[in-house]
Amino acid sequence: MSVSGLLTITGLDVRAVHVPMRLPLQTSSGAIHIAPLALIDLHTQEGVTGRTYLFCYTPLVLKPVCAMLNNLAPLLQGMPVAPLEINRALHARFRLLGAKGIVGMALAGLDMAAWDAFARAQAQPLARALGADLLEIRAYNSCGLGLIGADLAPAEAEVLVSAGFSAIKVRLGYPELATDIQVVRAVKAAIGEGVQLMSDYNQGLSVPEAERRVRALADEGLCWIEEPCAAHDYAGYARVRAASTTPIQMGENWWGPSEMAMCLSFGASDLGMPDAMKIGGVTGWMQAATLADAAGMPISTHLFPEVSAHLMAATPTRHWLEFVDWASPILARPLQIRNGHACLSDTPGTGIEWDESAVGRYLVP
Incomplete structure (x- = not known):
C-alpha cells in the first residue's frame, strides 16, 4: 500500500x-x-x-x-x-x-x-525507488571455502557450484606460496573450466610478499586477487597492481566514498567492491557508484546481498554480487538465487522480513 x-x-x-x-x-x-x-x-x-x-x-x-x-x-x-x-x-x-x-x-x-x-x-522495491529496474544480478558463491587446504577445498567447492553458481571464491594466504597455488589448482580442477574463480587474501600479506605471490599466480586463471595486503596502504596496492597481470580487487574496507576517492587517486585497484555498511549505507553506495562510473571501475559488492542486489541494479558499472547466506536463517524470505543470479522481486523495500521464531532462537540476551 x-x-x-x-x-x-x-x-x-x-x-x-x-x-x-x-x-x-x-x-x-x-x-x-x-x-x-x-x-x-x-x-x-x-x-x-x-x-x-x-x-x-x-x-x-x-x-x-x-x-x-x-x-x-x-x-x-x-x-x-x-x-x-x-x-x-x-x-x-x-x-x-x-x-x-x-x-x-x-x-x-x-x-x-x-x-x-x-x-x-x-x-516500490528499493531498486525502483532508486530509479533502476528489477534485474537479475549475476552472483558468485562466497560461502565457506576458507583456508582448509588442498585436500578439503575441492569437495567444498563442488558444493558451492552445485547450487547453480558459475563463479565462487576461495580464500588464500597459506604460510607457503606453494600451498596457495596447490589449492587454486585443486579447486579449478574440481569446478571445471566453465566456473570462474575469485581469490581473497583478507589482507594477509606484506606488500613485497603480495608482489611475489601475484606474479606467481599470473597464469592460474583467477578472476581477481582480492585484498592481498593491508587495506589502507593505497601506495602499496599501486605497487602490487603494477606487479600483477590478474586484476586486483579491493574496497570492502573503504569507510565512506571519500576513502574510495583517495584509493582511486592512487590507482590502487583495478576493481572495487564497496561494503554497503562501511561505505555508508544506500546513500554512501550511490555516491560510490557515481565515482566508479566516472572512473570506469567495475563495481562488485561485499556481503549484505539482500540490500546489495538492489544497489547493484542502480550501479552503472555493476560487476558481481557477492552471495553469502549468513542472514538467511533469520529471514522470512531469503534472497532467491536462480542460475547463478540474484532475482529481485517486486516486494516493497529490500524485501527483508524477520522469521521471528528463528530470531527468538538466536537472540543474544
Whole structure:
C-alpha cells in the first residue's frame, strides 16, 4: 500500500542475534563460525517499518553496535523519513569524532533502514525507488571455502557450484606460496573450466610478499586477487597492481566514498567492491557508484546481498554480487538465487522480513 507524503519516525527496535554459519569460514585472520547480526526495525507513525541488519564480524562488537544504535534512537524521534537529510544530520553530529568503526556501522544501518521504509512507503522495491529496474544480478558463491587446504577445498567447492553458481571464491594466504597455488589448482580442477574463480587474501600479506605471490599466480586463471595486503596502504596496492597481470580487487574496507576517492587517486585497484555498511549505507553506495562510473571501475559488492542486489541494479558499472547466506536463517524470505543470479522481486523495500521464531532462537540476551 502506498503512503502519501513523508513518513515520521516514532522509534527504533534493535536486537542482537548470533546466527550459526552453515559453512564456517577460516581466513588468514581467524575463523568465523557465527554471524553476529544487529537487527534494526525503524518504526513510523504511518505504520511502515524499515528493516535491515548489520554484520558485526565479531561478537565482541555486536553489543556496542546495538548500544550505539539505541543511543541514536532519540535523535530520530519525530524526524521525517527523508534518507538524505537523515544521513546529513547524523553525520554532522559526528563531524569531530568521525564516522568510522562502530559509529559508521550504526549510521549506515539507520540509512539502510530509512531507505527501506522510504521505498516501502512508495510500494516500490528499493531498486525502483532508486530509479533502476528489477534485474537479475549475476552472483558468485562466497560461502565457506576458507583456508582448509588442498585436500578439503575441492569437495567444498563442488558444493558451492552445485547450487547453480558459475563463479565462487576461495580464500588464500597459506604460510607457503606453494600451498596457495596447490589449492587454486585443486579447486579449478574440481569446478571445471566453465566456473570462474575469485581469490581473497583478507589482507594477509606484506606488500613485497603480495608482489611475489601475484606474479606467481599470473597464469592460474583467477578472476581477481582480492585484498592481498593491508587495506589502507593505497601506495602499496599501486605497487602490487603494477606487479600483477590478474586484476586486483579491493574496497570492502573503504569507510565512506571519500576513502574510495583517495584509493582511486592512487590507482590502487583495478576493481572495487564497496561494503554497503562501511561505505555508508544506500546513500554512501550511490555516491560510490557515481565515482566508479566516472572512473570506469567495475563495481562488485561485499556481503549484505539482500540490500546489495538492489544497489547493484542502480550501479552503472555493476560487476558481481557477492552471495553469502549468513542472514538467511533469520529471514522470512531469503534472497532467491536462480542460475547463478540474484532475482529481485517486486516486494516493497529490500524485501527483508524477520522469521521471528528463528530470531527468538538466536537472540543474544
